Amino acid sequence: xxKYELISEMSRLSGLTKADAERALEAYLQAVETALKxxxxxxxxxxxxxxxxxxxxxxxxxPKTGETMNIPARTVPKFRPGKQLKEAIGK
Numbered sequence: 907x908x909k910y911e912l913i914s915e916m917s918r919l920s921g922l923t924k925a926d927a928e929r930a931l932e933a934y935l936q937a938v939e940t941a942l943k944x945x946x947x948x949x950x951x952x953x954x955x956x957x958x959x960x961x962x963x964x965x966x967x968x969p970k971t972g973e974t975m976n977i978p979a980r981t982v983p984k985f986r987p988g989k990q991l992k993e994a995i996g997k
Contacts, residue, residue, distance in 0.1 A: 942983055952990035958983055 907915070909931075917927040938956055941948050948956040963979040987995075 950988070952988045954985055954987040954991055956983060956985055 913924055913928045913931055916922065916931060917924045920927065922930065938948050942956060942958050945958065958981050961980050961982055964977045966975050966977045967973070968975055
């Protein structure tokens with residue numbers, strides 16, 4: 907599903923106009939991004955949680971040249987699905 911398709915589906919399900927659904931989605935995405943940047947966890951009970959984890963620096967290898975390279979430490983976002991989402995998908 908693309909972002910446009912998601913906005914259309916949100917509009918259909920909520921009765922909002924597509925413009926209002928797009929603004930709502932943009933606000934949601936911005937709020938999640940801001941929270942994660944601030945080191946906060948975003949929990950949507952039943953759906954899942956957005957969290958950040960710290961990846962330590964490692965040594966990798968360039969697949970084209972075989973040359974070793976340093977991969978710096980970084981913070982990466984992760985999503986953990988909730989129980990209801992897992993059950994709804996059936997996996």
